[in-house]
Amino acid sequence: MAPIGLVQARSDGEILMVNPICAQLLMPLSRNGELTNLFTALEGLAPDLRHRVQTFESTHGMICEAMHLQINAGAQGRKDSQILSLSLLKLDAERLMAVLSDVTQSVKRDRELRQSQAWINTLVTGLIDYALVALDECGRLQSWNASIGRVTGFEQHEVVGQDYSLFYPPDGMSADRVLDRLCEADESGWSLDEGWRMRSDGTRYWGSCLIAPLHAPDEAQSEARAYSLIIRDVSDRREATEALRNSVSCDHLTGLANRRAFFDGAELELQRWKRAPRPLSMVMIDADHFKRINDLHGHAAGDAVLRHLAAGLSATFRAIDVVARIGGEEFVALLPGTTIEGAEAVALRLCRSIAEQSVEVDGTPIRYTVSVGIAAMEEGVEGINTLIQRADVAMYAAKSNGRNRVERWHADLRRASSAAQPA
16 A cells, blocks of 8 residues: 555556555546546546657656646636646556656645745846836836846837836737736735746847835735836746746647646636636637547657647737647637637637648648637636636537537537537
């Protein structure tokens, strides 16, 4: 009786042995109540696990270590997500050993610690490579500081009176997001993000932006609010930061966000919606007849199609949208500040773009289409899971109605949601 979950499986995922703790963790994930294949049981949480095993070239070794799998995000009656840790070891050509454990509380403590460390690091390092400016209650730059010109290249007349989204790429910051970060700074004491920033000449650099309130906590609702903004050029550590982010938050096959990163981002957007309701739409995308592609052309061709679709999603959606692969051929995008009409227009553009292209694999062109379902956040939606379910029902309605199309969720679709769902 090990104090952790253990599974021994064949190289194709067939489970040979599972201890009680692991069975307890895996059973809620099983769609049919059976535990026969590890890859099938974890497909909804780690859709690229089979691919990782197939592409692991060594005769033995660690395939993945402490990979986080996020479940139950947004479920009714549950405030926090549950996070499982998976380590997968290749014992030999035929056998795998998996270690599974619940690390929800340790991950929460680790995030809080990293946030504190980031705050300290921003204050005590790189003291000559920063821009410091004061913001008003709307996020507008109140005054000029020479450090702004040194880091960003902007002149005084270009920045004073403008909101701080000026320092972000055009699709990297919305008006709602500007205010969201001020509110989050009030609630947590600071708000820190890292990513691409823009200089006045249009060139990009990798920067961190920290916002901290200058007013007292009891003035968080007053018009006397003021904030400090610290921008740092951290291009020298971008490679290390991206490598860490990719190892934790990216889908191994497509490079998009993984399930864990999606639910992290989605929960944050849901909190923002609850604090200040605004348009918020969900888009569910599924490749049509994907099993047929795998059967006719092989799994390598199927992987190429998924990578092509991921590239299409990246080209279609904005930097502030949360785009991820959450299942085998299932992808999802959460669109802050976008109405259902706007989401439908984007989804139609995606459908047309995919249908007009082909993927070439070993000299053979493969054409495919996608079916898309969309749903909008509204009062009565209990959480992200409910919004996903609505978009999923709409997506299967698109498949039932002929595929290569977009459908909106509406209440009448609920009656058909339990019917057989085409691939």
